[in-house]
Amino acid sequence: xxxxxxxxxxxxxxxxxxxxxxxxxxxxxxxxxxxxxxxxxxxxxxxxxxxxxxxxxxxxxxxxxxxxxxxxxxxxxxxxxxxxxxxxxxxxxxxxxxxxxxxxxxxxxxxxxxxxxxxxxxxxxxxxxxxxxxxxxxxxxxxxxxxxxxxxxxxxxxxxxxxxxxxxxxxx
Amino acid sequence: xxxxxxxxxxxxxxxxxxxxxxxxxxxxxxxxxxxxxxxxxxxxxxxxxxxxxxxxxxxxxxxxxxxxxxxxxxxxxxxxxxxxxxxxxxxxxxxxxxxxxxxxxxxxxxxxxxxxxxxxxxxxxxxxxxxxxxxxxxxxxxxxxxxxxxxxxxxxxxxxxxxxxxxxxxxxxxxxxxxxxxxxxxxxxxxxxxxxxxxxxxxxx
Ligand SMILES: [Zn+2]
Numbered sequence: 001x002x003x004x005x006x007x008x009x010x011x012x013x014x015x016x017x018x019x020x021x022x023x024x025x026x027x028x029x030x031x032x033x034x035x036x037x038x039x040x041x042x043x044x045x046x047x048x049x050x051x052x053x054x055x056x057x058x059x060x061x062x063x064x065x066x067x068x069x070x071x072x073x074x075x076x077x078x079x080x081x082x083x084x085x086x087x088x089x090x091x092x093x094x095x096x097x098x099x100x101x102x103x104x105x106x107x108x109x110x111x112x113x114x115x116x117x118x119x120x121x122x123x124x125x126x127x128x129x130x131x132x133x134x135x136x137x138x139x140x141x142x143x144x145x146x147x148x149x150x151x152x153x154x155x156x157x158x159x160x161x162x163x164x165x166x167x168x169x170x171x172x
Numbered sequence: 173x174x175x176x177x178x179x180x181x182x183x184x185x186x187x188x189x190x191x192x193x194x195x196x197x198x199x200x201x202x203x204x205x206x207x208x209x210x211x212x213x214x215x216x217x218x219x220x221x222x223x224x225x226x227x228x229x230x231x232x233x234x235x236x237x238x239x240x241x242x243x244x245x246x247x248x249x250x251x252x253x254x255x256x257x258x259x260x261x262x263x264x265x266x267x268x269x270x271x272x273x274x275x276x277x278x279x280x281x282x283x284x285x286x287x288x289x290x291x292x293x294x295x296x297x298x299x300x301x302x303x304x305x306x307x308x309x310x311x312x313x314x315x316x317x318x319x320x321x322x323x324x325x326x327x328x329x330x331x332x333x334x335x336x337x338x339x340x341x342x343x344x345x346x347x348x349x350x351x352x353x354x355x356x357x358x359x360x361x362x363x364x365x366x367x368x369x370x371x372x373x374x375x376x377x
Contacts, residue, residue, distance in 0.1 A: 012363070046370060
């Protein structure tokens with residue numbers, strides 16, 4: 001195993017949190033890598049130094065007890081506190097799950113809104129073409145088979161189309 | 173084999189655990205009685221946890237005065253709010269979570285006040301506790317000053333995990349519960365924290 005990967009395990013090695021195999025691998029590497037030995041011994045020394053900061057506490061009980069007001073039984077809460085909910089949501093695993101679920105929901109929402117059902121498309125088609133039909137029947141005097149300057153089929157075409165699509169949709 | 177390895181191995185726990193001398197049942201009994209308003213039970217809980225609570229606060233806040241204030245504040249809060257404990261974890265881990273969170277909040281507020289008012293903090297963080305011979309303490313003082321400086325510079329969550337592990341010797345599982353993350357994350361966080369502290373100590377040496 002590489003020096004970098006071993007180095008990442010030194011902390012767990014110090015705390016005896018490795019499997020026997022990993023432990024053996026770390027020890028083999030340590031026998032030939034001064035840098036890792038140095039790091040491990042620094043970790044150990046700092047651990048001892050921080051441990052040495054521990055000392056006898058002042059008499060907290062003596063200071064606190066006279067300040068405690070008398071009270072009856074407290075209300076026991078059965079619901080998780082805000083702090084607990086916050087911790088739960090912000091766990092990395094929960095964060096990931098939350099992100100994936102919201103992405104799926106968003107996708108589903110967009111997907112189902114943009115894929116119209118056949119009835120919708122028929123309604124849409126009819127409403128659009130009725131507008132065109134009304135528009136063109138009032139604008140032109142009818143019977144040309146041409147496309148106008150806007151690229152929109154003129155009234156006669158529209159009516160033919162309507163009949164054709166109606167036939168398709170209604171299975172005629 | 174390297175001689176230094178023999179010094180390092182095996183990983184011996186530095187601190188004997190005090191809080192685990194209470195069985196789960198004893199702990200539960202005390203908490204229930206406290207919830208019912210029994211001050212004697214509260215006294216027993218304080219006597220049992222005061223060293224822990226105080227030392228965690230000291231590790232994070234850095235001064236004995238702040239640690240003592242914090243410990244008192246936590247137990248006073250506990251008396252009013254012990255109903256919030258729902259027996260879903262060990263009482264000790266719940267209590268440590270409350271202590272560390274409150275310490276970090278206090279530190280944040282202090283930092284904000286200091287940058288707002290540009291006031292200079294002249295209190296000595298992690299001041300040495302002098303119970304040693306003068307020669308020994310001179311050598312120790314230097315090492316300690318470096319450690320203090322490094323700890324001050326360290327990110328709050330790194331200091332939190334280091335204090336709970338190196339000072340209070342919490343297991344990885346307990347750490348995961350107190351910090352609110354997975355055991356895997358504890359492993360990597362502890363490594364990052366130790367690395368960061370080591371770099372700072374080397375920088376100040
Ligand atoms: Zn190496």
